[in-house]
Amino acid sequence: MRHYVGLDHCRWLRPSAAIGRRMRHVLTGDALRSLPSVDLQHLLTEAYCWDHSAPNSGTSHVGLAAAMDHTVPFAVSNQPALQHLEELRRTAFVRYPQQASMMVSPLQGLWLYWLVLLTGARRVLELGSFMGYSTVWLAEALKANTNSYHANTSTHHDHTAPYLMACEMNPEYVKHLKHTVQNLALEPLVSIRQGAALESLEAIRSTHQPFDLIFLDANKREYVQYYEFILEHGLLSSPQGLMVVDNTLFHDTIHPQYPPVRQVLDQAASLAGADGSAQGSIATNQTRKPSVTARHLYRFNQHVAADPRTEQFIMPLFDGLTLIRHQMRALGPTER
Numbered sequence: 497m498r499h500y501v502g503l504d505h506c507r508w509l510r511p512s513a514a515i516g517r518r519m520r521h522v523l524t525g526d527a528l529r530s531l532p533s534v535d536l537q538h539l540l541t542e543a544y545c546w547d548h549s550a551p552n553s554g555t556s557h558v559g560l561a562a563a564m565d566h567t568v569p570f571a572v573s574n575q576p577a578l579q580h581l582e583e584l585r586r587t588a589f590v591r592y593p594q595q596a597s598m599m600v601s602p603l604q605g606l607w608l609y610w611l612v613l614l615t616g617a618r619r620v621l622e623l624g625s626f627m628g629y630s631t632v633w634l635a636e637a638l639k640a641n642t643n644s645y646h647a648n649t650s651t652h653h654d655h656t657a658p659y660l661m662a663c664e665m666n667p668e669y670v671k672h673l674k675h676t677v678q679n680l681a682l683e684p685l686v687s688i689r690q691g692a693a694l695e696s697l698e699a700i701r702s703t704h705q706p707f708d709l710i711f712l713d714a715n716k717r718e719y720v721q722y723y724e725f726i727l728e729h730g731l732l733s734s735p736q737g738l739m740v741v742d743n744t745l746f747h748d749t750i751h752p753q754y755p756p757v758r759q760v761l762d763q764a765a766s767l768a769g770a771d772g773s774a775q776g777s778i779a780t781n782q783t784r785k786p787s788v789t790a791r792h793l794y795r796f797n798q799h800v801a802a803d804p805r806t807e808q809f810i811m812p813l814f815d816g817l818t819l820i821r822h823q824m825r826a827l828g829p830t831e832r
């Protein structure tokens with residue numbers, strides 16, 4: 497059986513930095529090899545989101561890749577060949593070495609691109625843009641959608657110009673963002689709004705049509721407020737609009753409340769032997785408390801999961817990406 501696991505942003509791995517810092521679980525060859533393949537597949541997927549959620553981690557990826565050798569191919573895509581995105585990413589790491597890890601990973605960027613393509617979105621809203629890395633992924637997809645729209649005008653009835661509104665609070669980042677947008681000639685498509693996300697939402701609610709895709713990546717503490725505002729004020733197109741929320745498996749958020757991870761790690765520990773902390777099997781450190789941000793994200797996850805107005809699922813991709821859309825299912829009386 498082949499296990500397909502996306503291993504991304506390997507370019508900036510610093511394995512030694514990860515151990516003993518943010519990573520709780522270092523899974524290495526023997527522990528992994530001793531697992532039955534079906535569990536292994538599960539473990540790989542879950543461990544991936546777990547360990548990769550820590551900035552500068554990646555040891556697990558190296559470990560997993562080494563352990564699985566031929567069974568874990570890298571995620572490969574020939575699309576899109578976007579050289580400028582690579583450059584933008586590099587520039588961000590040079591200019592802001594501490595902050596750059598808050599960008600979406602390349603694999604997430606590619607997934608955002610695909611989501612815009614798959615939904616055929618024409619109006620996109622982004623909260624939290626930093627230097628524009630995710631913005632450019634979204635804009636490139638919007639451009640592709642626009643091209644296909646022009647090729648099929650007879651079948652489309654939406655005649656408004658496509659646009660992406662990027663909202664960012666930090667004036668220094670906004671300067672870079674503007675530069676990025678100008679440099680790549682994305683201006684007619686991308687408009688930038690400087691300011692707090694909640695103020696931007698308030699300002700655009702009466703002036704803009706609903707958005708087909710909304711990407712939340714600003715202040716994690718305000719996620720519930722963004723979500724509520726968007727739904728209450730009809731900012732997400734209905735019925736097809738898609739909300740995409742980053743970092744929803746943030747660091748400790750999935751520990752210890754996230755049962756699949758706990759379960760497979762326990763299983764791995766028992767298979768690896770009694771001494772779970774030994775190098776070569778599994779090293780755990782369960783004493784750290786979830787960070788404040790992690791607790792906000794956990795609260796957000798609970799809030800959304802309990803909301804009958806929407807349906808959602810969390811993708812264990814990089815730091816966790818939640819996809820949310822309007823509820824399509826007819827609800828039973830106890831669910832309403």
Ligand SMILES: C[S@@+](CC[C@H](N)C(=O)[O-])C[C@H]1O[C@@H](n2cnc3c(N)ncnc32)[C@H](O)[C@@H]1O
Nearest residue numbers: 598599600624625626629630665692693714715
């Ligand atoms: C995780 S980063 C965004 C990364 C970007 N989406 C990317 O992938 O390249 C979060 C950004 O949100 C901005 N931010 C934080 N709080 C905000 C707020 N209340 N309103 C708007 N932007 C905010 C930060 O300045 C930061 O640039």
